[in-house]
Amino acid sequence: MLNDFFLLMKQELVLLLIIVLLLIIKVGKDWSNETMLNLINGLLLLNVISGFVMPVEGNLFGDMFKTNALISLEKSILNIGVLIISMQSYSWLKTHKHLSEFFILMLSTLLGMFYMISSGNLLMFYIGLELSSIPLAAMANFDLEKRKSSEAAFKFIISSAFSSGMLLFGISLIYGSTGSISFAEITNHISNEPLHIFAFVMLLAGFAFKISAVPFHLWTADVYEGAPVAVTSYLSVISKGAVLFVFVSVLYTVFKPIAEIWYNMLFILAVITILIGNLFAIRQNNFKRFLAFSSIAQVGFILVGITGSSQMGSASVVYFVLIYIFSNLGAFGVISLVSALTGKENISDYKSFYKTNPLLSWVLTIALFSLAGVPPTAGFFGKFFLLISGASQGNYILISIAALNMVISFYYYLRIVKAIFMDPNEQPIEKLSIPLISKLALFICLAGIVVLGLWSSVYECIYNLSSGF
Amino acid sequence: MNIYSYIALIPLLPLATFLLLGLFGKKYFSSISGILGTFTLAVSAFISLAVAYSYFFVNGKVDGVFQQIIPLKYTWLTFSPNVSIDMGIVIDPLSVMMLVVVTFVSLMVHIFSLGYMKGEERFATYYAFLSLFTFSMLGLVLSTNIFQIYMFWELVGVSSFLLIGFYFEKPSAVAAAKKAFIVTRFADLGFLIGILILSFHAETLDFQTLISRLTDTQSTQLMGITTASFMGVSMLTWGLTLVFMGGAGKSAMFPLHIWLPDAMEGPTPVSALIHAATMVVAGVYLVARLFPVFVFDAAALTIVTYVGAFSALFAAIIACTQTDIKRVLAYSTMSQIGYMMFALGVSGKGGEEGLGYMASLFHLFTHAFFKSLLFLGAGAVIHLVHSNDMKDMGGLRKHMPITHITFLIACLAIAGIPPFAGFFSKEEILTAAFHSNKLIYVLAVFTSGLTAFYMFRLYFSIFWNKEAHLHGEHHGEGTLSMKIPLIILGACALLAGFVPIADWVTSDGIALETHIDIVFSILPVALAIGGILLALSFYKTENSKSDKIASSLNGFYQAAYHKFYIDEIYLFVTRKIIFNLIGRPAAWIDKNIVDGLMNKMASGTAVISEKIKGFQSGKTQEYALYFFLGIISLSALFIYIIK
């Protein structure tokens, strides 16, 4: 039993150890930021590796906590993302006073996400969700002196409090009508009675809030814009990815009996999410805000993939999130460098970026291409599989809308490429000296973008792991 | 292989010359390019004569009938199992005669050009183009396949384009070249569709097979093509008429003639070769080639007849009013080709009835000599005077005796004065017309009188009349190389009438007995002499008689002088109707509607995006409100509506 406990919760425990270690160091030692950052990156690397050691399958605490190979992989994916973000925020955090707090908060949210992913019970899920969002609000406010930062943090905490209120109300109704908060039990009782549908919609809204699906997305852009770049990238890939993992498994297993209903709901949500995301993304000038809307559109595509409701659907979503982490972090890596070194965050500042920073330009361009879904980057494969998965239900209207919306998304991604390569600029961003570790992070992203698509074993592996659905 | 395989050399030699001169001429052979071109063509001409001799006198006949021989044939492009373009060589009386005419006239022009084009910067290019033309024309006459003919048809068109536009710095030359190409191209459209129709029904492109299938009353193909109809006209008529349209374009028949006078912008020897003797008769050749099928379809043949006859008269009238000597010659060419056309039109299938066919080709033969002679003579005159306008000429007989004499011979020939070449051929044509269609006959005779008049108007205006003011240093006739062709062609114009074409080139391959009926000849000859005398009195000396006549016929004269405004009509149709009503709207629609729609879609998206930005108001409470409304509406939708 105890053995099981240590093995099954291995990833959570490692994370916990790191958090405790950081706390101790914070209290006891006064190391320089560089040392700390190197140490943390080392620890996070260990964390990533630990995820792949001895994967086991099993349940704990009366099925409240469950883990299997897919879940373990999902956690590892998040770990990789966190490592990259930490590497990328090197320039930003090098001079920051509250370095260890940042990581303590971030790893706490990660821990929350792990719980959430492993949850087999609504209570566990709720705890994980809150653990992953409350510290995030504090992180969003990490640039304490910035007006925008605190506004973003306030919007985030108050909106997420409201949304978890709604979520909880939905959960309470489900509990009231099924008598259980365990996923396995709920599946047996759920049906398409109005009360269940109402409760489900509230639950769905909670999820949709987290993954920023329209119309529950409105906080996203404001928070992304106001928060520090590292937090924005964390929000956009890690937090979103974690919720998506849960969302898929909850929909596919717990709410399987009402699959037809949520299928139609997702259809509607996907269409308006893609559309609204695209329409708003077109006219943004702040890079982070732009990526916020583009990520909303991406979520729309993910929703299309989820409608596949099969092994293929789950696999394509997990695969896409993996690719999305690399692509989006590739873009955020460049933005965070530029933002940390020059303070410029507008797309118009990037005009003629190529003249001064060809390497960063190519990384950014390739990352944007991957987000847009241009072959041979991995983004192409990710989008292709999502849409194919969506098509597997025979809903070609959805596929057509999604595919045509890709054209709009091309427009705004190419607009940035145009700014980088083609638009003239009197004062382009000067040549930046990139810290080695950031460079390494960018290369990891680049390698991920190139390899993950062409190397089919990645998808195969995820597909095989998704066989549970 | 066949004993005639070496005939392939005849077109291939000029082709080789073209490639050699076209690719390297300017750099390496500039000085000797003329000699080189002339020499190879002389070889070709010699082979042609040898072929003619061997075909007409030695091996051509089997049982008194000239046989069609196909020494070479290779499949070039297969469309479907039965329909393919074969590249080959056909030897029959028609093609052998054409071979001789083309190589011979071309040779003369080559020689003449040695002097005429001397000192031109693009001398080598000129010979390259001449060789290209000769090659294409020879390919055309040797074609075994209707598509092969079409290909060479296009090639002669383009060589004509290149040669007319030889002086490419002159905008008028470029315009004329374009006009010639486009008008004939338009006619070729008809030809092409005609080919499509004929080949579809005959299921072949090969002349021999096509003719045998479409003339065999038992064949399913003939049944098919005559029963299928469009707008009440059988497909056979459609096909033949459209093919004839192509021929009419190339042969400058009304109303597709407008390019020919303008084509005179090219160097004069080119006009002699292309626009007098060879290319322009391609239409006649085409109809003659398909003659067995044409005979089967009275409607198509009637069209040929009337178009030919009308063109003959129409051009003759215009020719009387023009002052540019090359244009006069151009209209006269058109008129003469009109003769050939209607001669084919009035012809019957074979034997005596096939007189028209023979007469037409006979006229083609003689016409080639005297018309190229006229052009070369005109070339010599222009070379001296540096002007095309007969107002700048006069009294030239003293300066250029040889040109004068040969020109006179040619004029007599074209006027149909015995015993010059034109007399015999025209006589046959008139006979054929007389026996078949009296109206045509009347037109033809009248036209022949007009011909004599305008030719001698030309002759007197150039060589007699007032003294021209010559400037420049040399007042001679030009080099020897310019004189020799004149003399040779002069001899031909004198003697070609005695060549027994009737024995050789007939519609059924059997020799035809012809005889000159003195009584019959009186009327046309008298008319011709009358025309000459009229011209003599008007133009021999400087006087104002002609102006008086002209002013008395004011309206008609003006119309004729302006070529009956056909050019203006064309210009109106192209510039005003096609450009303004089709071209401009198409471009406009493309820019504003089709493309505009795409741009509107893009800008529309941007506008929508701007319109809906209010949802993202920045107010947290509104966000929560939308969140809540989202829940309410989704649940309402799924509880009450979608079930």
Added chain:
Amino acid sequence: MNLNLLILLPLLTAIAIMFCNGLKQVRLAALLGSGLQLLLSFWLLYSFYQERAAGNSTQMLFDANYTWFTALNINYHIGIDGIALAMIILTSMVVISAVLVSWTMESMNKEFFFLLIFLSMGAYGFFISLDLFTMFFFLEVAVIPKFLLIGIWGSGKKEYSAMKLALMLMGGSALVFVGLSGMYFNSNIDGAHSFDLVQLASFRIPVDAQMIFFPFAFVGFGIFTALFPFHTWVPDGHSSAPTAASMFLAGISMKLGGYGCLRVATYLMPDAAHAYSGIIILLSTIAIIYGAFATMMQTDLKYINAYSSISHCGFVILGIGMLTETSITGAVMQMVSHGLMTALFFAAIGMIYSRTHTRIVAQLGGLMKVMPFISGVFIIAGLCSLGLPGFSGFVAEMTVFMGAWQNTDAMYRLATILACASIVVTAVYILRAAGKAVMGPITDDHYKHLPDATWNEKLAAGILISGIVVIGIVPFWLTSLITPGAQEIILQTGQALMLK
């Protein structure tokens, strides 16, 4: 013969270019790479003939099938038939010419040649693919580099044009995607869905599914080949692009669409192809006629050629829509011919533009006098465009017409006649342009001192002209490659409409 070389070679060249320094090294690497491509494609031709001569009559030669994504039954399946081979040779010829005309590219030359070679990889990959996924993959590979090529090195309103081109082509591939997914999910090969072209061809997709997805696939690919009314990217894109990109765009990219229409839409969904052929013919006839008339009103040489491409590519669609063996052979020939001819045209225009700095016809004049070679190239391209015998345009167009005429339906006949009529209009606009720009008096004194073509330009033009002339003079060589492929497609469409 390993077809993977066709992908590897450009890829390695592109990588090599990244490690080069300075224009000299870069262009040498590009030339070497594209030269090897040319050799490889001809070696492929040779081996193809060897195989056929040895009696190998399988439809697709040099077949190689590697599993890629097992879960979705996606394979990297490659192989070629004569049609694909013809397109490959076309690509290699256009690419080397494009490299040669960009010989003196100054700004950002490394990136330029990299993208150019990368594009060629996309094209090769597309033509050798026998798996719809792979095909789609390479189709999109060949889109985005064009955006950069036009946007960075172009002229005029280049950003607008680049964006328009990229978006419209992406719209096309979005439609293609829907078509592909429909075909995939309606296929059932041993209980599994498949993207495999050969398997799908023998499976025959259910007719009702064909009826839905054919328009998607056809229009999607059609956008690439300027199907009316989705052609508007063509004029802007071509005219703003740098010379090499225009050549590639018109010479190869537009052919991707034609090939896709044929190989994917028509071949795999033959019943729908028959059902929709009326509409296809209608659209293509409009494109032909309307493109020709719109061309007539253009004043910019590149616009003239771009609009004429719309008209000429209309013949490709027409040939496909007519669904006879001859017309399909003609369509493929027209693709090859138009690819070479239009590349040559753009090369000539580029040469003129780089010297005179104008492409407006009215401002040009008398170039024949100062640059006879370039003018000659221009005229040859023009003559090929207007379908002169001896050049490839003639055989291709005539084959389309002959094939089209085999349909006896009155509407089809009318379409054929209208298409034939367009060759007259073609003559008008080509001669107008040539007559003003290269003939006539010299309009500007400084033209008198302009140099004629340099060796690289001569070589580029020489390669393309030799292609045009070889096809024009020995077309049976090309048809013998294409016809078996066309027969296969016609066999598939079930109605071999031949002259009995």
Added chain:
Amino acid sequence: MNEINITDILLVSTALFFVGVYGFFTRRNMITMLMSVELILNSVNINFVAFNKYLFPQNLDGIFFTIFIITIAAAEAAVAIAIIINMYRSHHSVDVEDATDLKY
């Protein structure tokens, strides 16, 4: 006899829920908005307890849940108030309408 019916309790909780939502939408003061959220959470708590007591008394899922919600709400409030205080430093206001720099 005088037993309180579950529907009565649910009525209260529902009312509380809507009061909370209404308060959240209309109150300008950030602290009040936070209190409105607490109202919503409390309505959920009532729900859970009521359901547990009346419908599923055999186990204590609902009660557990309630305890966790109370705890987490406290944490949430702590962070939220910290952020609001920080905001007050930069904005000199706790009016939600003043925190609208980020929009569109």
